[in-house]
Structure formats: C-alpha cells, structure tokens
Amino acid sequence: MVELAAAAESFRGQPCLRLTWGPDDSLLVALHGAHVLSWTGAGRERLYLSPKAVFDGQAAIRGGVPVCLPQFNERGPLPKHGFARNLPWRCDGARVDAASGDVLLTLVLESDAATRASWPADFRFALTLRLGAGRLEMLLDLHNLGSAPWTFTGALHTYLQVQDIAAVRLQGLDGQPCWDALADTRTTHAGEVRFDGEFDRVFLAAPAPLGLLDGDTVLDIAQSASFEDTVVWNPGAAKSATMADMAPDSYAQMLCVEAAQVERPLNLAPGAQWTGWQRLRVVA
Numbered sequence: 147m148v149e150l151a152a153a154a155e156s157f158r159g160q161p162c163l164r165l166t167w168g169p170d171d172s173l174l175v176a177l178h179g180a181h182v183l184s185w186t187g188a189g190r191e192r193l194y195l196s197p198k199a200v201f202d203g204q205a206a207i208r209g210g211v212p213v214c215l216p217q218f219n220e221r222g223p224l225p226k227h228g229f230a231r232n233l234p235w236r237c238d239g240a241r242v243d244a245a246s247g248d249v250l251l252t253l254v255l256e257s258d259a260a261t262r263a264s265w266p267a268d269f270r271f272a273l274t275l276r277l278g279a280g281r282l283e284m285l286l287d288l289h290n291l292g293s294a295p296w297t298f299t300g301a302l303h304t305y306l307q308v309q310d311i312a313a314v315r316l317q318g319l320d321g322q323p324c325w326d327a328l329a330d331t332r333t334t335h336a337g338e339v340r341f342d343g344e345f346d347r348v349f350l351a352a353p354a355p356l357g358l359l360d361g362d363t364v365l366d367i368a369q370s371a372s373f374e375d376t377v378v379w380n381p382g383a384a385k386s387a388t389m390a391d392m393a394p395d396s397y398a399q400m401l402c403v404e405a406a407q408v409e410r411p412l413n414l415a416p417g418a419q420w421t422g423w424q425r426l427r428v429v430a
C-alpha cells in the first residue's frame with residue numbers, strides 16, 4: 147500500500163474528501179457521518195442525493211450512503227438508524243493498493259463521552275471506501291474496545307440513482323423470505339422486484355449478487371455474508387411529498403438497496419471485531 151492524499155473539498159459548507167481513480171471514477175465523502183455523497187462510476191453518477199438534503203453538520207443527509215449504526219431504524223432505544231450518521235468522523239488515511247491499483251480511504255468514529263451518554267459502549271467504527279474502475283466497495287469494521295459486550299444492528303443505506311423507478315427491475319431476490327414493513331407481514335418473494343408505490347421490505351440476503359436494471363444501465367450489488375439482510379426501500383410519491391428533505395419527485399429517481407443487519411442483533415464480545423461490506427459494480 148502506498149500512502150495517498152485524498153483531496154479536501156467543501157460541499158454545501160461541509161468538509162469532504164475526494165478519491166479519484168482515472169478519468170471516469172471518483173467519489174466524494176463528507177466527514178459528517180462518513181457519508182458518501184457521490185460516486186461517479188464509469189463516467190456516470192450512480193448515487194442519488196436529494197436536492198433538498200440538509201447540510202447543517204447535525205442532521206442526517208438525505209441520499210448518498212448513510213451509515214446506520216449501531217441501530218437499524220427504530221429497533222431499539224437510540225434515535226432512528228443510530229447516531230453514527232449524525233456525527234463527525236475523522237480521516238484515517240488514504241492509500242493505493244499496488245496489487246489492484248484501487249484507491250482506498252478510511253474514516254473512523256470512536257466512542258467518547260457524548261456517545262457513551264446515549265450508548266454505554268467503547269467502540270471503534272471504521273468505514274473503508276475502495277474505488278476501482280466502475281467499482282465501489284464500502285467496508286465497515288466494528289471493534290469492541292471495551293470490557294463489556296455490546297449489541298448492534300445497522301446498514302449501509304445506499305441510495306442508488308435511477309432514471310425512472312417505474313421501469314426499474316431488481317433481480318436476485320426471487321425465493322427470499324422477507325418482512326414487509328408496511329403491511330407487517332412475512333412472505334417469500336417471487337420473481338424480480340418492481341415498484342409501483344411505497345416499498346419497504348427487509349429480505350433475507352440472497353446468496354448471489356443482485357442486479358439492478360434501470361434503462362440502459364445495469365449495476366451489480368453484492369454484500370458480505372456477514373450482513374444477513376438486504377433492505378429495499380422507496381418512499382413512493384405520497385410519502386416523498388411529505389418529507390421535508392425530499393423533492394416531490396425524488397422517489398422516482400432513487401432506490402435504496404441496503405446491506406443490513408436487522409432481524410438478528412449481533413453481539414460483539416470485548417476485543418472482538420466484525421466486518422461487513424457492500425460492493426457496487428457497473429455492468430453496463
């Protein structure tokens with residue numbers, strides 16, 4: 147690994163870092179929440195960032211890739227989706243992987259008095275972003291630095307940009323058990339996933355990568371087996387219109403496909419580590 151300097155940038159007043167791989171691939175990540183705001187893969191923006199996203203250094207940013215930790219959604223006593231997306235992370239260095247040519251950047255969040263006040267745990271969360279030609283890998287590394295075990299759920303809450311949600315097809319979830327959060331029912335999904343309204347489901351993660359077919363683009367979405375669930379979310383037109391940080395038509399241009407740990411909270415013993423990743427690859 148060769149050390150590299152990620153370029154410092156400001157986006158809507160927030161300190162960010164940019165990683166670049168060749169002329170067609172780059173990413174922009176805000177230190178606030180270690181939040182990836184943009185991924186240009188093979189020359190095209192692949193992530194959705196709401197034009198009404200709030201950049202006040204406190205609120206969660208709508209779009210990009212929120213890091214939801216140490217709690218998924220409202221499945222626990224913490225604020226929705228945990229506190230990691232609302233806190234400033236620090237850069238732990240950038241480097242080039244000489245073997246692959248990929249560029250990597252690591253951001254870190256460690257427990258302090260403020261996090262202990264809401265969640266009594268000693269931790270180090272690290273997010274490593276690996277950028278290659280038409281590829282982005284986001285790897286979370288959670289480390290229990292304390293003398294007591296702690297439990298977590300969470301997600302890499304990726305907002306993918308789509309041309310028209312009504313024409314999108316998500317392949318690879320056929321036969322997977324899922325929980326429909328809107329109807330509060332458990333079913334087994336059949337066929338590809340299509341969208342014609344609000345959609346909020348937690349699927350048991352599929353054994354092979356998913357395919358997102360959107361107009362003339364195809365994206366391959368893989369996740370580590372350590373993330374046991376995949377969340378698929380689109381607010382639909384009516385809910386999108388009620389969300390202050392979404393434009394009325396935002397729902398039509400985005401789809402969240404999240405590498406997640408939802409149904410089974412995981413326990414980390416003192417000194418133990420857990421890693422989980424999501425990989426996005428441009429196929430067409």
Ligand SMILES: O=P(O)(O)OC[C@H]1O[C@@H](O)[C@H](O)[C@@H](O)[C@@H]1O
Binds near residue numbers: 346
């Ligand atoms: O508005 P938030 O807190 O970013 O959450 C957005 C969505 O996140 C998804 O992961 C959940 O499945 C949805 O239920 C939720 O509405």
